[in-house]
Amino acid sequence: MSVIVSGRISQLLFLLVYSLLVIYGIYRSVVQKKIPHIRQPAAIKALEEAVGRCVEMGKPMLFQTGIGDVSTEGVTHMAMLSVLGYTSKLAAQKDAKFIVSTPSPTLFPMAEAITREAYVAAGKADKFSVDTVRYLSDQQMAYCSAVMQLVKEEKIAANVQIGFFQAENLITLEAAKDAGAINIGGAYRMLRIPDMAIGCDFFLIGEEVFAAGAFCSQEPFQLGSLLGQDMNKWIALAIIILGTVLTALGSNVLIQALRM
Amino acid sequence: MDYATMLGETVTVLFIIMCYTYLIKENVLFKFVQATYVGLGIGHGLVMVVGYLTSSTFPAIAAGNISLILPLAMGLLLFGRLKRQYFWVYRYPLALLVGAGLGLQIMGMLKASLIDQMISTMSISLTPNLAGFNSVIIVFFVIASMTYFLFTVRGKEPAGSAMNPLLSTMMKIGQYVLMGAIGAGFAASFLGRLAVFMDVLERVVYFIPRMLGLM
């Protein structure tokens, strides 16, 4: 196995097995029609309620894309974009005023395209303007101050920040709260989760962030992928339990195998 | 203290105070700070871009690394966002970036976030002391917290009876562990942030003695 860089064999194995099981989960759900039953987390349900709240109050909803470029935290940003697709569709259909703000120059055109498509699909292309998706600054705290200004000026009623955030996280959450908004958030790193959890009314953590798009859509394809993820977690659990038992018995064979 | 430093310190202190007025109410002073910061931020960002292109990219192209013209051209495609009928063109540069982002993040997480975590969890030590006890309890806590993320199992929760009682207990414990982790994490981040706060506040509090050269 000298073809593979040493120390990365087990990683490749995990990547392959985990991918195949996700594909199997999708196959089971889409082709075999054995669609798993999955409960939507409260945070996802809250997205729809938040749009409704904005319509009722006649105030806008703010969706923040998170910071950083797609070329570094790719997966997290893509998770955010699928939630954006869902939320902007809801907002367009229900005629809620919708604002997307971003500090990332590379996410800016992507968010703009997705939001525009949502408006076009809802037959409300005229409601989309340059004010819908706003690039506020690529400097972290300058962006943060611009959001602080924005939430007060526009009197937003809901603030969504699911994705990759840094130190600006809690500041924008609290500014939005002060403006009277409900906060819906999500972070996948332990470093950021506490801020989200303390500052938000509803939040997603860890894996839920990556699964957010699937929770939103509820299609068999997406639900099937969640089934695959569960199978993968069972594998990880089994390995941990087995490895612990082996270590207790004085053998580190599994640890050595994982280090391969 | 020379005049440039004195002026600088004064401007800084004024900016800090103007920025903090946001806490009372959003107002024109904060707006001024914000507009200034955003404006200078854009200028700074653009200077960095020009700096990078002129110091790295253009010399490299001039030195014969012609392949760099391709990303340059792809970058220019991003201007496609300005007109709707052309916005398909921006997909190419972004597809490249997204591909790089997906690959890099997964690549980085495979070891650090999966393999390393599994190995350190299962490396228990059965010594009769606190460290040994902790290492065992960590295994239990990790497993419990992981069950919280079993989406297909969680789906059965309202029915109650459908779920294995052991699993449902584990899930509850997992939720407690996650809550404990969150509570601790929030408190742990406090001190680092407070350090920067103290630094900023000291600039204001000690401003006058410093101007008079007393500190």
Next chain:
Amino acid sequence: MSKTLKGKELPILVMWIVVLIVFSSYFFGGSTLESAFKTLTVDWAIIITNIAIVVGSLALMQRSITLARREKSDKVDRFMQIWTVVLAVILFIIGTTLGIKSNIYSWIYNYILLPSWQTVYTLIIFFMATASYRAYRANNKYAVVLLISGVLVLMRNAPVGASIWSGFQDIGSWVLDVVNLSGSRAIMIGAMIGAISLLIKILTGREKILGE
């Protein structure tokens, strides 16, 4: 031809190629793959991102000018919009002509840009206080755990904690070393699994991340 180009299949192919290059250089090594990896993820990505910054900045300035021209917006707003654009242009000119090492540029950086970063950042101390006042309430059993672990770690870290009760040091450390660590590990393992799943879904083209 143009239909193929305009479709989203080709961009997804581009994505596939890049992902495959990144993975194969990671797993199989080799100087060819590694240089392809570096070219794509470092050299090319930086250039494209840099141009994206230009595109974004121009869009921002354009929007500011549009807002400043709107007769109905108030005078202060219009001034702020113009002020933003003017400052951006001035700093850009200074930076490109005199250079970033010039006195005036570093003065602006050290006395405005850097302290502004710090000042906005430190608002978090105020906001953490209001957020914890709201969130650390023992509403239910879970919140009780949140509250206790938070207070223990707070007292562990505060220098005064040990003077009040020496036990804070040990218990607080235990919460960090055991509870926080276990939680983070579970979250990290789960996140990896979620990320792989999302990668597969994106590569099948089902996620509409590049628009319809």
Next chain:
Amino acid sequence: MRKTATLQKIGYRKIIYLLVLLSATIPMLYPIGLPVIVTKQTQDLYEYIEKLPSGSNVAIEFAAYAGMYPDAQAATRAGLIHLFRRPLNIVLWHTTADGPMLLSGEMKYVKMGNRVYGKDHVFLPYVAGSEATTAALGTNIRGVFKSDSYGTPIDQIPLMKNINKAEDFAVILVMASAGGNEEWAVRQWMIPHHIPVGAYTISITYPMLIPYWRAGSVIGMTNGVRGGAEYEALIGSPGPGLRRTDVMSSVSLLYVALIVVANVEMMREKRPKQ
């Protein structure tokens, strides 16, 4: 996960903001000088350096980022004072662009005595930090740096004559890093070359290093500004750390008090309903 929304009281925010401001400024103006209790990790780091044989070579990876620097400043300054006070040879390099400016600010507080640049300490320039850079420095310093920060070629510096790789050092110390340099050092210096790692960290990175410290890969580390205060107390040179301990304590106590008040208030609101 979901939390029940709590009733928002009008005006509670402004009172809290004011309390935060007061709890920070009052001890700044009227310090009480609460005692500092030194933690094991700080003690370990201090003692390790104290016990290094004279003439040992010490590598310093200076990784300070201006934005978060205030958190590491006290420990960094105290660490530098300590290191230069002992008869140790110091080789320092930067992995952030902000580093050189911040270091020159700290060097004003360091007593140089009869130290001679080039003979017992060398400052190398800035190189973009990454795990790969840290690894490269462990195997061949001359592959990364051709000259020091003053432009003198490395081969003309007396101290560098016998120094080129990790094994030539007794210890590597990471200062003020905000981006994982400590873990790079553990992986690229400790594991392959068995060179112990010490760290003067910001408090965000600190918890991540605890497992390494327990395992013995990290000899000791300071925890942000608080650890800085402890280190200052150990070396007997009060600075920004000790000056700020009272503020740290008072703001922390305010937070605890706020949490208590919030809970008492909540119980009061609940009682009539029951």
